[in-house]
Every structure is written in C-alpha cells, then in structure tokens.
Amino acid sequence: MAFRIIVLAKQVPDTRNVKEDAMKSDGTVNRAALPAIFNPEDLNALEQALRIKDGLTDAEVIILTMGPPRAADIIRESMYRDADRGYLITDKRFAGADTLATSYVISKAVEKIGNYDLIISGRQAIDGDTAQVGPQTAEKLNIPQITYAEEILSVEKGKITVKRRLERGVEVVESTLPALVTVHGSAAPCRPKNAKLLMKYKHAKTPTELQTINDDYTNQSIRNKPYLNIEELSLDDLSCEECKIGLAGSPTKVKKIENVILQAKDAKVLKDSEVEIKNFMTELITNHTLG
Amino acid sequence: MTNFYRDNSDLQFHLNNPLMKRIVALKERNFKIDEKEYYGKDKIDPNEYKPSNFEDAIDSYDSVLEIVGDIAGDVIAPNAESVDLEGARLENNRVHYAEGTVRNLNALKQARLTGVTQPRKYGGLNFPTTVYSMMIEMVSRGDASLMNLFGLQDIGETVREFGDDDIKAKYIPQFASGEATGAMILTEPDAGSDLQAVQLKAHFEESTGLWRLNGVKRFITNGNAELSLVLARTEEGTKDGRGLSMLLYERDDTVQIRRIENKMGIHGSPTCEMVFKNSPAVLIGKRKFGLIKYVMSLMNGARLGVSGQAIGICEAAYRESLKYAQERAQFGKIINQFPPVFEILTDMKVKTAALRTLYYETSRFVDVYKTLEEIEHERSLTPEEKNELRQFKRRADFYTPLIKGLSSEAANRITYDAIQIHGGTGFTKDFPVERLYRDARITSIYEGTTQLQVIAAIKGVTSGLFSEMMEEYASIKISYDLEFMLKELKSMKKEYLSAIKYVESFKDQEYLDFHARRLVEMAGNIIMGHLLLLDADRDQKFRLISEVFIKKAKAENTDRMLVIKEIEPDFLNNYKELTKL
Numbered sequence: 001m002a003f004r005i006i007v008l009a010k011q012v013p014d015t016r017n018v019k020e021d022a023m024k025s026d027g028t029v030n031r032a033a034l035p036a037i038f039n040p041e042d043l044n045a046l047e048q049a050l051r052i053k054d055g056l057t058d059a060e061v062i063i064l065t066m067g068p069p070r071a072a073d074i075i076r077e078s079m080y081r082d083a084d085r086g087y088l089i090t091d092k093r094f095a096g097a098d099t100l101a102t103s104y105v106i107s108k109a110v111e112k113i114g115n116y117d118l119i120i121s122g123r124q125a126i127d128g129d130t131a132q133v134g135p136q137t138a139e140k141l142n143i144p145q146i147t148y149a150e151e152i153l154s155v156e157k158g159k160i161t162v163k164r165r166l167e168r169g170v171e172v173v174e175s176t177l178p179a180l181v182t183v184h185g186s187a188a189p190c191r192p193k194n195a196k197l198l199m200k201y202k203h204a205k206t207p208t209e210l211q212t213i214n215d216d217y218t219n220q221s222i223r224n225k226p227y228l229n230i231e232e233l234s235l236d237d238l239s240c241e242e243c244k245i246g247l248a249g250s251p252t253k254v255k256k257i258e259n260v261i262l263q264a265k266d267a268k269v270l271k272d273s274e275v276e277i278k279n280f281m282t283e284l285i286t287n288h289t290l291g
Numbered sequence: 292m293t294n295f296y297r298d299n300s301d302l303q304f305h306l307n308n309p310l311m312k313r314i315v316a317l318k319e320r321n322f323k324i325d326e327k328e329y330y331g332k333d334k335i336d337p338n339e340y341k342p343s344n345f346e347d348a349i350d351s352y353d354s355v356l357e358i359v360g361d362i363a364g365d366v367i368a369p370n371a372e373s374v375d376l377e378g379a380r381l382e383n384n385r386v387h388y389a390e391g392t393v394r395n396l397n398a399l400k401q402a403r404l405t406g407v408t409q410p411r412k413y414g415g416l417n418f419p420t421t422v423y424s425m426m427i428e429m430v431s432r433g434d435a436s437l438m439n440l441f442g443l444q445d446i447g448e449t450v451r452e453f454g455d456d457d458i459k460a461k462y463i464p465q466f467a468s469g470e471a472t473g474a475m476i477l478t479e480p481d482a483g484s485d486l487q488a489v490q491l492k493a494h495f496e497e498s499t500g501l502w503r504l505n506g507v508k509r510f511i512t513n514g515n516a517e518l519s520l521v522l523a524r525t526e527e528g529t530k531d532g533r534g535l536s537m538l539l540y541e542r543d544d545t546v547q548i549r550r551i552e553n554k555m556g557i558h559g560s561p562t563c564e565m566v567f568k569n570s571p572a573v574l575i576g577k578r579k580f581g582l583i584k585y586v587m588s589l590m591n592g593a594r595l596g597v598s599g600q601a602i603g604i605c606e607a608a609y610r611e612s613l614k615y616a617q618e619r620a621q622f623g624k625i626i627n628q629f630p631p632v633f634e635i636l637t638d639m640k641v642k643t644a645a646l647r648t649l650y651y652e653t654s655r656f657v658d659v660y661k662t663l664e665e666i667e668h669e670r671s672l673t674p675e676e677k678n679e680l681r682q683f684k685r686r687a688d689f690y691t692p693l694i695k696g697l698s699s700e701a702a703n704r705i706t707y708d709a710i711q712i713h714g715g716t717g718f719t720k721d722f723p724v725e726r727l728y729r730d731a732r733i734t735s736i737y738e739g740t741t742q743l744q745v746i747a748a749i750k751g752v753t754s755g756l757f758s759e760m761m762e763e764y765a766s767i768k769i770s771y772d773l774e775f776m777l778k779e780l781k782s783m784k785k786e787y788l789s790a791i792k793y794v795e796s797f798k799d800q801e802y803l804d805f806h807a808r809r810l811v812e813m814a815g816n817i818i819m820g821h822l823l824l825l826d827a828d829r830d831q832k833f834r835l836i837s838e839v840f841i842k843k844a845k846a847e848n849t850d851r852m853l854v855i856k857e858i859e860p861d862f863l864n865n866y867k868e869l870t871k872l
Contacts, residue, residue, distance in 0.1 A: 016292070191398075191401045191402075192358055192361060192362050192366075192398050192401055192402040193358045193361075193402060194401065194402055194403050195355045195358060195402055195403045195404060195416055196333060196335045196340050196403050196416070197335065197340075197403075198351075198354055198355060198358065199340035199341075199342075199351045199354075199355070199416075200335060200339045200340040202350070202351070202354060227339075274372070274373065274376055275373045275376065275377070275390075278369070278372055278373055279373075282369045285292075285369075286292075286365075
C-alpha cells in the first residue's frame with residue numbers, strides 16, 4: 001500500500017501587507033482586507049512531503065486544510081507542486097475555532113482519511129503564531145510528534161529520522177511511524193509550481209465551487225474527471241462532538257491586545273563573505289522577518 | 292516576493308495581442324490534437340493538460356508566465372549577484388556552474404520550463420515562441436547570464452525542425468525534460484563572424500556508421516552540454532559554406548574543454564574552447580545544408596533570444612535607476628526632479644517600451660511562419676496558408692536582425708545611463724547597475740554583431756517590404772485623437788524613403804554600406820513608432836509613451852538624414868585616408 005503522507009496546511013492573511021484596516025475593532029483579524037496566501041512554513045512542510053514521495057516508488061501526498069471555501073486555493077496550489085489530492089474541511093459551524101477546537105476537527109478528519117503513515121505541518125502560521133495545532137493534533141491522535149524539523153533525513157522500516165533546528169544547534173531524533181512532524185522555516189523552500197501540473201489541475205474544484213459554474217458543459221466535464229474533484233468535509237462527514245467545535249469548543253478568548261517590543265534575539269554567526277550575507281538577507285525576506 | 296510578470300503589465304498586454312488568436316489556433320491545430328504518441332518522460336498525460344479552446348490556452352500561458360515571474364523575481368534575481376561573483380569554472384575537464392546558477396536551473400527544471408515550445412508528445416508545453424520570448428525577457432531581467440542557458444531551448448527546436456523521426460524521438464524528450472542541456476558549436480578561432488571559414492573536419496566512418504569530428508572550436512556557450520549541434524566540414528577540399536553540415540554530438544570523453552573564457556560580463560555563462568578528437572556524431576538533416584539552412588534557422592532563434600536578453604537588461608536598469616532617482620536627494624531635491632535626470636529616465640522607459648513592442652511583434656511573426664512550416668510536415672498547406680507562411684517568414688527575417696541590432700545597442704546605452712543616474716555609487720559594486728552594464732556589452736556582439744545585423748536588415752528596407760508594412764500599419768483604424776501621431780509617422784516615412792532613394796541614386800555599394808546603419812536605425816524608429824501607436828490605441832497607458840517616442844524619433848531621423856546628405860560617396864576617401872596603414 002502506498003506510503004500515505006498527510007500535509008496540514010493553512011491559508012493565512014498576508015501579514016506582510018498589513019494596512020490600517022487589517023484588524024477589526026474587536027481585535028480579530030479582518031481577513032477580507034488582506035490577500036490570502038499559503039502559510040509559509042506549511043510550504044516548507046509540503047516540500048518535505050514531496051521529497052519523501054520523490055524517493056519512494058509508491059507514496060501519496062494528501063493535503064488537508066480547514067477554512068472558508070476559498071481555502072481550496074491551498075489544495076490546488078499544492079497539486080500544482082505534485083500533491084496527489086486534497087480535502088477541504090469547511091463548515092460554518094467550525095467557525096471561530098481556537099487551536100484546541102481546530103486540532104480536534106483536524107484529528108477527526110485525519111482519522112476519516114485513515115491509513116496514514118506520516119503527518120507533516122508547518123511549525124506555526126503567520127497569523128496566530130501559536131505553534132499549537134500540530135502538537136495538539138498529534139496528542140489527539142495519540143501518535144509521537146517531532147517539532148521544529150529542518151529536514152526529514154530518512155523514512156524506512158516504520159521509522160523516521162529527523163534533524164531538528166533548535167535555538168542553540170541541531171538535534172537528530174528518531175521515531176516510530178505513524179508520527180507527526182512540524183517543519184521549521186529554515187527547511188528547504190518549496191519547489192516552484194510545475195507548469196504541466198498547473199495546466200492539469202487548474203480546473204480542479206470543490207463541490208461548493210462547482211455550484212457556481214453555470215455552464216453545464218464545463219461543469220459536467222469537471223465532474224467526469226475524478227482528479228479534478230476536490231473533496232469537502234463538513235461537520236456531517238466527521239464524527240465530532242458539537243460541544244468541542246467552533247466557538248463553543250474554544251476556551252481561548254482575546255482579552256486585550258498590546259504592542260510588544262522584542263528585546264532578545266537569536267544569534268546567528270555569518271562568515272565574512274558576500275555570498276553568505278546575501279543568502280542571509282534572502283532568508284530574512286523569505287521568512288517574513290524583513291520586507 | 293517579487294513577481295516579474297505581475298509587476299510588469301506590458302507583458303500581459305502583449306500576450307493579449309489580436310494576432311495571438313491565429314497563433315494559438317495554428318499551434319493547437321484548431322484544438323484537434325489527439326495525443327496518442329507520447330515520447331515524454333513525465334508521467335503526466337498530455338491529454339490532461341492540453342487546452343480546450345483559445346481562452347483556456349491564454350489562461351494557461353498567463354498562469355505559467357506567473358510561475359516564471361515568481362522564479363525570476365524570487366530565485367533568479369536574488370542569486371544574480373553571487374552568480375556574477377562566483378562565475379562558472381572549469382575543473383577536471385568539466386564545467387561547473389556557479390551555485391546560484393545550479394539553483395536557478397533546478398527551479399526552472401522543476402517547474403517544467405525546459406521544453407516550452409516543444410510539442411506535448413515529446414514532453415514539452417507546446418507554447419508559442421511569443422510566450423517563450425516573454426520568459427526570456429523575465430529570466431534576463433533577473434540574471435542576464437542565465438538567459439544563455441535557458442535560451443538554449445532553440446537547439447532542441449532545430450533538432451525537431453531538421454532531424455528525422457528517430458532522432459527526434461530519441462533526443463527531443465531529453466531536452467524537454469531538462470535532463471540534457473544543449474550547445475550550438477559553430478565558431479572557431481578563425482571563423483567568428485565569417486562562418487564560411489569553419490574548418491573543423493567531419494569524416495564518415497563506414498565501420499560504425501558514425502561521423503567523426505576533429506578540430507578546435509572557440510567561444511562556445513555551454514560547451515560542456517550533454518547534447519550539441521556542431522557545424523563541421525563534411526566535404527573534403529571545399530572552402531566555403533557549401534561544404535558544411537550540421538551534426539549532433541553527445542557528450543563523451545573525446546572532447547577536451549581547453550579553457551573557459553575570463554569575460555567582462557555574463558559570468559554565469561561558461562564560454563568554452565574545445566578540442567574534438569575523433570568524437571562521434573550523427574548527421575542532422577542533409578549534408579551541405581549546415582550553414583546555408585540550419586545555422587540560419589538556429590541563428591535567427593538565438594538572435595531573438597538575445598533581443599529578449601537585452602530588453603530584460605533594459606527593464607532591470609530602468610527600474611534600478613528610477614528607484615535610485617526617487618530616493619536620492621541633492622541640492623535639497625530628489626534628483627529625478629532635475630531635467631537632465633528625468634530626461635534620461637523617460638528615455639529609458641520609452642525606449643524599452645518601443646523595443647518591447649517590436650520584440651513581441653517579431654516573435655509573433657516567427658510563430659506564424661514556424662508553426663505553418665511544422666504543419667507542412669503533417670499535411671500540404673492550402674494556397675492561402677502557403678502565402679501566409681511566405682509573407683510572415685519575410686517579415687520575421689526582416690524584423691529579427693532589426694530588433695537584435697536595435698535592442699542590444701539600446702541595452703548598452705541604457706545601462707550606461709543607469710550608471711550615470713547613480714553617479715559615483717553606480718561605478719561601485721554596491722549597486723547592480725555596474726553588473727548590468729557589463730552584461731549588456733556582449734549583446735551587440737554575439738549571434739552576429741550589430742554591423743552584421745544591419746547588413747541583414749537593410750534588405751528589408753531596400754526590397755520594398757518596409758513600405759508595404761508601414762502602409763499596412765497606417766491602414767489600421769485608430770482612435771481619432773491619436774491621428775496626429777500617425778500624420779507625423781507618415782511624414783517621417785516620406786522623408787525616409789527619399790533618403791533611401793538618395794543613397795541608392797549613387798549606385799555605389801560601399802556608400803550604401805557606409806550609411807546602412809543610419810538607414811536601418813531610421814526604419815526602426817518608424818516601425819516602433821507605428822507599433823507604439825497601435826498599442827496606444829488598445830491601451831491608454833501607451834499614449835504618452837508613443838507621443839514622446841515619436842517626437843524624439845522624428846528629430847533623430849532628421850539628424851541622420853543630415854549626415855547622409857553631408858557625407859557623399861567621394862567623402863568616404865577621407866575616412867579611408869585617415870585610418871589607412
């Protein structure tokens with residue numbers, strides 16, 4: 001059976017383009033005012049999954065995301081990079097979820113997909129920066145977790161070996177499978193979209209999106225091709241306890257927001273070379289510290 | 292996070308040119324291609340990514356150009372400085388690219404941009420040349436030296452045009468998948484501009500059925516490629532171009548890379564000197580057609596590529612200059628408020644737009660005739676199609692040397708001006724403009740110097756093709772409020788035709804050659820003026836650009852006219868006298 005990797009990814013507001021209307025008066029994010037992007041560290045996670053797939057004769061990468069209907073973009077973008085298929089968890093009843101309620105729903109969706117060998121996600125999302133969803137999902141599924149991964153070194157004989165990026169160095173750890181790995185932004189950047197896959201999957205749609213296509217011919221020709229159909233999961237598809245989802249299942253409440261000025265920083269020693277400085281600048285820009 | 296496609300709306304504007312409808316219909320054979328045969332290496336079925344109609348095709352081009360824009364802006368451009376510093380190097384008879392070049396090539400390969408114009412059955416994308424031209428422009432804007440590797444897809448094109456079916460099925464998928472890079476191995480120490488003098492020998496070996504190559508080649512871009520096209524003398528005892536044939540050589544250990552050149556610019560591109568010792572090769576196409584047919588085809592593609600490289604450099608230089616001039620203050624003012632500075636900046640922008648419109652017009656001409664030629668291999672063409680092929684080929688053959696000459700000279704000028712805008716800092720390595728200046732320099736030399744482009748382009752002027760085309764442009768209905776510019780262009784054309792008549796009246800070839808460059812530049816100004824005017828009719832944003840361009844072009848043409856009138860045939864003797872031995 002194919003080695004099944006589930007990648008957890010999130011569509012996030014592009015916090016690099018923050019303007020005055022980015023936050024609503026109640027302190028929550030005004031998502032409508034910000035362009036939606038693929039959470040950067042989730043792209044690092046996807047790349048790790050795709051590398052495992054490249055190295056195995058029979059492996060499958062499934063992308064799992066939760067959000068409003070437009071989060072289907074995340075699934076298409078992953079398919080353009082060689083993910084095999086994806087599921088979008090979308091239901092108004094899931095709205096307002098904090099990390100606890102989110103990881104609960106995700107764990108239920110993972111169980112529904114089933115037969116997984118590995119779950120990979122980004123360390124954290126740039127909108128919440130909690131880094132909790134990955135670890136909580138692992139706890140709920142009762143599987144081992146490895147956080148802050150920089151590189152998945154090997155996957156064989158039911159074991160995974162991972163290099164972790166820590167504050168003062170690196171650490172190589174091993175775990176049994178299935179396991180959940182969260183990937184750090186210092187991991188390899190994700191590959192570009194593949195032109196052929198983009199042309200193949202650009203018409204892929206969720207059932208909700210299909211409803212908006214009035215042209216019968218287009219609609220039918222998409223339905224006829226299984227690879228163009230993105231699955232949606234709603235509350236009715238998952239066996240969730242209603243008290244554990246959405247706002248009701250979320251004990252976290254935002255009380256107050258204030259500006260924090262960072263004082264301590266990680267130290268990184270660079271060699272005195274143009275190339276190294278240039279690379280570091282590129283890294284700062286891509287990981288959203290600058291720019 | 293910069294996207295070189297989305298941040299330059301000119302590209303999308305040119306993608307939506309009315310002629311694209313015809314090009315896409317030809318390229319997709321009216322959407323009736325059944326992808327039964329498949330030689331490609333990807334597991335992606337060509338039927339799953341072919342477009343179903345015109346809009347679908349344009350949408351695909353647009354989305355794929357966005358991928359290239361991402362790679363150019365986020366991968367290639369940030370690597371450009373380190374590529375320039377590190378350069379390509381030679382170790383143990385193998386060329387090694389700079390680390391940044393390796394990363395760039397890998398990204399382009401992962402995105403499957405290695406067989407852009409090749410048919411899907413060989414694993415390509417089956418995109419028009421026009422779209423590929425846009426990619427070349429963006430790649431070059433990121434790092435001009437990468438174009439020399441990315442632009443080598445023409446070699447696979449030439450194999451497809453002239454190779455037999457077995458050769459095509461064997462080699463094109465290797466190019467398209469990116470596992471093989473190419474080189475065109477033409478020039479020698481004593482055969483640069485004059486390729487008829489090529490000496491590298493090829494003899495046929497009965498026992499193996501292979502050709503064997505012996506001799507030296509010089510100034511070979513990417514000489515260490517896996518698959519190369521070599522121009523060689525197959526006909527013993529011949530001395531001119533009719534004794535030359537084109538052969539395909541697969542990399543092995545028989546070739547020694549003697550050295551790579553230490554160049555002024557495009558450091559990421561390895562330029563090799565190579566010694567062939569009994570190296571095996573197979574013939575492409577027919578014997579003796581190497582130079583007269585195949586190299587011309589290869590060269591025309593390469594000239595278009597260099598034009599894109601030059602325009603990409605212009606775009607990069609303009610943006611760097613504008614940014615600097617908007618930030619730098621002197622005498623209590625931002626410097627772009629000073630007339631000498633804003634004149635330069637405006638000229639850069641206007642010139643780049645003018646060259647770009649000619650570049651894509653040329654690309655479209657190439658698309659129409661090359662695709663019809665391809666179709667001719669599949670079925671016989673109708674009389675109308677034959678006529679269309681002939682007409683567009685003539686046009687492409689005129690515009691290709693024209694854009695190559697004009698854009699490469701302009702890139703030199705614009706990068707020179709970019710340093711001027713930066714002042715002293717522009718002369719340091721703290722800003723990218725000095726690299727752009729060095730990279731631009733080669734564009735007016737390789738794939739035929741400007742002087743050779745002029746010789747090729749002047750035929751288009753003296754044959755009457757120029758007049759025919761200007762009449763066609765002038766006959767296209769444009770908005771009433773733009774007509775004053777059309778009037779200017781018509782008067783420029785009149786003045787220009789009288790200049791041609793004047794030069795021709797002496798019936799003196801040397802005199803014509805002497806003024807040929809001036810004449811070609813004048814023609815270029817009128818052509819670009821017409822094209823910008825048509826652009827302005829489709830999009831308001833080109834209105835001011837065409838107004839500024841035409842005004843300046845008119846003055847420039849009058850200026851050149853004066854030089855022509857002043858320097859008559861007899862006066863050429865003074866020129867000879869002053870520089871003789």
